[in-house]
Amino acid sequence: MNTLLPLALIALAGPMLAGPALAQTTVTRSETAPSGKSVRLVIAPNLKKDCSSGPLPEIKVVTAPKNGSLITKAGKIKTPAKYRCPSKEAAVQAIFYQSNAGYTGEDAVGVEIKNADGEVEKRDIRITVEAAGKKTEKKESTDL
Numbered sequence: 001m002n003t004l005l006p007l008a009l010i011a012l013a014g015p016m017l018a019g020p021a022l023a024q025t026t027v028t029r030s031e032t033a034p035s036g037k038s039v040r041l042v043i044a045p046n047l048k049k050d051c052s053s054g055p056l057p058e059i060k061v062v063t064a065p066k067n068g069s070l071i072t073k074a075g076k077i078k079t080p081a082k083y084r085c086p087s088k089e090a091a092v093q094a095i096f097y098q099s100n101a102g103y104t105g106e107d108a109v110g111v112e113i114k115n116a117d118g119e120v121e122k123r124d125i126r127i128t129v130e131a132a133g134k135k136t137e138k139k140e141s142t143d144l
Helices: 004-017
Strands: 024-034 038-045 058-063 068-078 089-099 105-114 120-130
Touching (some): 024 089, 038 068, 038 120, 089 120
Parallel strands (some): 024 120
Antiparallel strands (some): 038 089, 105 120
């Protein structure tokens, strides 16, 4: 009995058994947050490339913050005039970050977002947490 034939078939079938790899992009950016205050990091609408509505984006936390916590919220917004689908009512998922009380320094978050078209984008967000009295670039917010 020839055992090489089954091994050869398994070797050839291996690449066919694995599904197609999904394209994934990575976006890295920096944010500033006041210590102990909630700041919106990400907002992802359910709009497809053709501006039609699709399923809500799926958000997966890949790297949790070491010095704070994340909250996800769902809601509806009207897209800004400069957005690719301007002034469109959309369902959204948002991620908010809040540092531990009194913490100042660096933190980081990694998330994967599967959009309405099924594409996955990885976001690596570096967060500078400043003393609560300092003026930060972003206004404190828990609203979408």
